[in-house]
Amino acid sequence: MVKGAVRRLLRTRALGVGVLVVGVVGAVVGWGSGGAGAAPARGGVGVPVPGAAGLPVPGAVGVPVPGAPGQGEADLAYHGRAALSGGRVRVVLTPENHGPWGVADATLRVRVSAPLGRGARLPQACVRSGERAVLCRTGPLAAGARGEPLELVLPLRGGGREVTVTVDTAWGGGAVDGNPANDHRVVLALDTGDAYYF
Template sequence: MRRMRGAVVGGAAAVVTAAIGGMTAAPAAGAVGAPVAGLAYHGSVDMVGGRVDVRFTPHNHGTAAVPDSTVRIRWSQPLADAQTLPAGCARAEERAVLCRVGALGADAVGQQIGLRVWLRDAPAEEVVLEFDTVWSGGEGEEKREGRGNDQQRVLVLETGDTYYF
């Protein structure tokens, strides 16, 4: 049985190697025209007693560099009036905070951003976070890979559990 498994694995490896060897490089998504940016945010969030801790790292999955950008994080519940936000972040509206992402090269990872906010009406049973890239520095709608790839929604329950996105 062990020999049979080795032969199957070895045969599969040979097929994969042959298939890869015969492939030609396909153009990257959006590579038909000018290079495009593709920002996404990967991180975690948890909520306890009306306090929401968010940690995320911006990623540019696109083929064009981003000279400068900002992410808007919007909560489904109003935020408490007094907030202590990290450098580079500012209150934008009753339910939103803006954080500067800065420049990102093509296919690059940015610096982790962490913030803690308090909800006005604690404790909430759940809150929805929406991440939306706000572009500056010259990148416009027409230069993004498929509008919507830089928008994310995360449902967070008041359990103390960490949710990853």
């Protein structure tokens, strides 16, 4: 008697699961709803459903969302100025992202043609890297956005009458930069105190 009740219960549950599977398959395939990849709407007209019939779901794994950080292509660029006076080069620059995707963070590099001395004044986002370079984090850069301006004061060991400053991307936040020309800037600054723009 107990065995018979258990068999009936299992058959009932199996039948319910079969109906559920048929219902789900019918919804995905589009039985009676206007074709594959469609869901019924008012009047029985099919409406495309992301995820059905191969349509991408924005935000799903492997499907980039425009403006989202760390995916796709991000065109990073740097604009600013450099001035040399009294053996110190002052670099002021702003990182930008021309898109089409955002980056959660990136690292830019400022290099000078002469060895750096002691007493550099750096923003909190920057750190010395070797004898002639400084690395700076940009922070999050949405597509079409500018980052925080960065100001570096770099003393040159032994002074100098001129210095070449190079700004480029050390790490692009995992994004591909289809236009690397505008994230590689070189400017020559003479010891006049004048600002040379890049």
